[in-house]
Amino acid sequence: xxxxxxxxxxxxxxxxxxxxxxxxxxxxxxxxxxxxxxxxxxxxxxxxxxxxxxxxxxxxxxxxxxxxxxxxxxxxxxxxxxxxxxxxxxxxxxxxxxxxxxxxxxxxxxxxxxxxxxxx
Amino acid sequence: xxxxxxxxxxxxxxxxxxxxxxxxxxxxxxxxxxxxxxxxxxxxxxxxxxxxxxxxxxxxxxxxxxxxxxxxxxxxxxxxxxxxxxxxxxxxxxxxxxxxxxxxxxxxxx
Numbered sequence: 001x002x003x004x005x006x007x008x009x010x011x012x013x014x015x016x017x018x019x020x021x022x023x024x025x026x027x028x029x030x031x032x033x034x035x036x037x038x039x040x041x042x043x044x045x046x047x048x049x050x051x052x053x054x055x056x057x058x059x060x061x062x063x064x065x066x067x068x069x070x071x072x073x074x075x076x077x078x079x080x081x082x083x084x085x086x087x088x089x090x091x092x093x094x095x096x097x098x099x100x101x102x103x104x105x106x107x108x109x110x111x112x113x114x115x116x117x118x119x120x
Numbered sequence: 121x122x123x124x125x126x127x128x129x130x131x132x133x134x135x136x137x138x139x140x141x142x143x144x145x146x147x148x149x150x151x152x153x154x155x156x157x158x159x160x161x162x163x164x165x166x167x168x169x170x171x172x173x174x175x176x177x178x179x180x181x182x183x184x185x186x187x188x189x190x191x192x193x194x195x196x197x198x199x200x201x202x203x204x205x206x207x208x209x210x211x212x213x214x215x216x217x218x219x220x221x222x223x224x225x226x227x228x229x230x
Contacts, residue, residue: 011164039221046123046167046224047158047209060217063121096165105154106171107155 002026002034004097004111012091012118018084022097022111029078030055035100038071039107040093048093053080054102074086088119124149124210131228137198140225142210143191147221154213157186157195160224161206169206169208170195193218197227205229 008020022036029036037052051061053071061069070083090112094115098107125143142149142157149155155173158166168177170186173193183198188195193212197204210222 025145047211047221049211049219049221052219062218063216087190105152106156106168106211108168108177109165110165 126222
């Protein structure tokens with residue numbers, strides 16, 4: 001059974017870059033069977049899909065965030081990461097790392113989520 | 121891309137049935153059978169309750185069912201129980217190879 005755990009700073013200053021890492025256990029991030037991704041939820045609001053990556057490097061991003069987002073994979077550490085540049089208060093949210101099986105349309109494993117606050 | 125449209129809230133008494141709708145377009149809900157539904161209790165990560173429009177993952181109660189007609193998908197919960205009180209989100213694959221979520225529906229069990 002896959003387990004996902006987010007890590008990273010809980011506070012980021014405006015205009016800086018938000019960086020989060022998701023550590024995967026119970027499976028290999030190099031598996032062709034999975035996509036790895038990020039979903040966020042501003043306090044008191046709904047879910048927003050950020051993007052996903054396959055270990056072969058194929059990425060898909062939310063068009064509204066595409067210019068600021070980079071998702072990458074580190075196979076040596078069995079981790080994947082999220083970078084969101086030029087953040088503002090609107091990027092304050094709980095960030096979840098997620099995974100879905102290739103060819104499926106649902107996210108079956110979620111991390112516990114980590115709150116990132118953008119404030120000076 | 122705009123979020124899928126869900127009612128902000130629904131309510132029902134224990135034992136009753138409720139239905140939550142999720143309306144999109146032919147480029148998402150209407151065009152694919154990759155519609156899923158997630159349940160989220162306060163402070164917890166979402167949990168998938170329905171995938172591929174009408175399939176239940178192992179361990180999810182048969183009281184939860186899903187369907188789709190045109191550009192609108194629906195989640196029905198029968199025999200409401202207090203533990204069903206939560207936020208529910210629909211999600212769909214899109215023609216741009218991205219995913220959309222609905223705005224969420226707060227279910228209150230009276």
